[in-house]
Amino acid sequence: MNKEDKIYEAALSLFTTKGFHGTPTSAIAKTAGVANGTLFHYFKTKEELINSLYIKLKNELVVESVDGVEKIDSLKLKLEFLWSKSIHWTMTNPKKMFFIQQYMYSPYITSSTQEEVDKIKEVYVDLIKNGISKGEIKDVPIDLIYIIASQQLFGMTQYLVMNPEKYHDSEFMNTAFNLFYDIIKKV
Amino acid sequence: MNKEDKIYEAALSLFTTKGFHGTPTSAIAKTAGVANGTLFHYFKTKEELINSLYIKLKNELVVESVDGVEKIDSLKLKLEFLWSKSIHWTMTNPKKMFFIQQYMYSPYITSSTQEEVDKIKEVYVDLIKNGISKGEIKDVPIDLIYIIASQQLFGMTQYLVMNPEKYHDSEFMNTAFNLFYDIIKKV
DNA sequence: ACTTTTGTAGAGTGATTAGTCAATCTGACA
DNA sequence: TGTCAGATTGACTAATCACTCTACAAAAGT
Known part of the structure; x- marks a missing residue:
């Protein structure tokens, strides 16, 4: 290395x-x-190090989660794919996710870093927009859906890191995904 | 002061x-x-200061949110009461909530502080247990429901702090609560 | 072969900081 | 009035830390 x-x-x-x-x-x-x-x-500085690390990890998470999603048609399956890939990344890199959560809103992360990271999330935002226009996702502000969905995902990963055996319980994981999907799907 | x-x-x-x-x-x-x-x-030390502050604020949030909830009968209304009181506290003390979110998982918070804070959450856990046994809340692990519900609440407060005008839009707030309630209510 | 750029090392430095300490102040109570 | 415990002060210190600087090595370019 x-x-x-x-x-x-x-x-x-x-x-x-x-x-x-x-x-x-x-x-x-x-x-x-x-x-x-x-x-x-x-x-150049210690702060630059933490900012670079943050960007690097955020990128890694998105790149690895998104890879392959274009082959899927249905929105629900797309979401399930992204959801489980994100969780898989977390379970294989718990420290990395922990770092992201810990420094996401910390003052060491500059606003220019935050902007750069915001660009990365476009993939997800587009997906949501699409879902809303097709009437498959609840018609609430995108920012809200996005925040809530990611917070919900964070919550789930926290639980799984503390209870790793559940990660291999596919019945549980199914329930878990529905817990996620139920929030955003239009009823 | x-x-x-x-x-x-x-x-x-x-x-x-x-x-x-x-x-x-x-x-x-x-x-x-x-x-x-x-x-x-x-x-005694700088670390003690941050830990005391954390405990103080967590207590404040719970105490102020819980006050009066015992007068309410229905579980849904109880949850709505707690939910809106928590959000109200956040909107009147955004810095405090921001502090909590920022330091919740930080290494400055000792495990003994975390334990003390965990005791405070018992009120909510009891409510959830009760809801599950009555068949009103989904029968999933309590820890999971708790984490997801609180993360979801955090997400909502983040959105509201960024879009404060929505806080006074009662139609929006209603939708918002249902976004919360839909996750945990049994279908 | 020679020059330039990039990588690597680690001792050194000026500034900063958490926490101490001895001294003074305040107010309660006898 | 005299005593005492707690509150308050701010100068001081020992330690630490982010970053610099100079020197050398390795690669890359020409």
């Missing part, structure tokens, strides 16, 4: 366990197995 | 805007209008 990725990995692990202020850049460098100066070669 | 409360107020404001590491205790003291030493008279 190259040094940049090692730094990302070390930062992810330390930020989630000790917090931003609780992890000196020196500790990140040490954990990553690189010199102090190397860290600052790749990232 | 006494000095302890002034410190709480200053800490709330600074922590949410600058983050935990971004606010020196000296800044908290200065904003609160007290001497540096006074802060450490009331709170």
Whole structure:
């Protein structure tokens, strides 16, 4: 693994366990197995590091979840696909999701980072718009649907991380998806 | 206002805007209008301050939301009461809710604080248990319902803080509550 | 082969910070 | 009035930290 990725990995692990202020850049460098100066070669400041990491992870989640969704026709199945892929990503990378949740609204994340990340979510917003116009999704403000759906997904992943055996209980997972789908589907 | 409360107020404001590491205790003291030493008279460490503040706010939210709910009979109305009171608290104290969301899963919050806060949520858990046994709430694990319901509430408050005019649109608020209730009610 | 760019190292530094401490103040109670 | 516990102050300190700087190594370009 190259040094940049090692730094990302070390930062992810330390930020989630000790917090931003609780992890000196020196500790990140040490954990990553690189010199102090190397860290600052790749990232101008500590803040740039956390922002880059955030963008990287958000991208990773979306890219991996979306891959293959275009082959599916029905909206419900599309949603189920995205939902379960997102959850799968979380279950294989719990730290990463934890990081996202922890820093999503933190003051270390700059507004320009937030803007960049907002672009990524377009995929989902388009899907929702489409669903609304076809009358399959409730006609409420898109922002609201989006926030609520993602919060709901976060809640579910939190539960699954705490109760991992449920993840392999397909009956449970089915109920779980419906818990998600019921909010947004038009009755 | 006494000095302890002034410190709480200053800490709330600074922590949410600058983050935990971004606010020196000296800044908290200065904003609160007290001497540096006074802060450490009331709170042994900076960490104790953030933990006390967290507990204080969580308590405030629950106490203010729950007040009066016992007079209501129907489960749905009880939930609507709690839901709208929680939202009302958030709309009148957006900073406080923001603080809670920001630090809920942060490493500065110790596990003993988390335990203390968990006790507070018993009121809600009892309500859910009751609803399940009466067949009014979906029969899924309580922890799951609780997490999902609270995440959903958080999502709604986020939306309302960003779109405050909707808070006074009673038709919207009705739809919004149903968005909440639909997840948990048995069909 | 030579030059330029990029990567890597780690000691060093100036600034900042959490927490201490000794001193003074306040007010309650005898 | 005198005593005492708690409140308040702010200067001080020991430690820490983000970031710089200089030097060298490796690659890439020409």
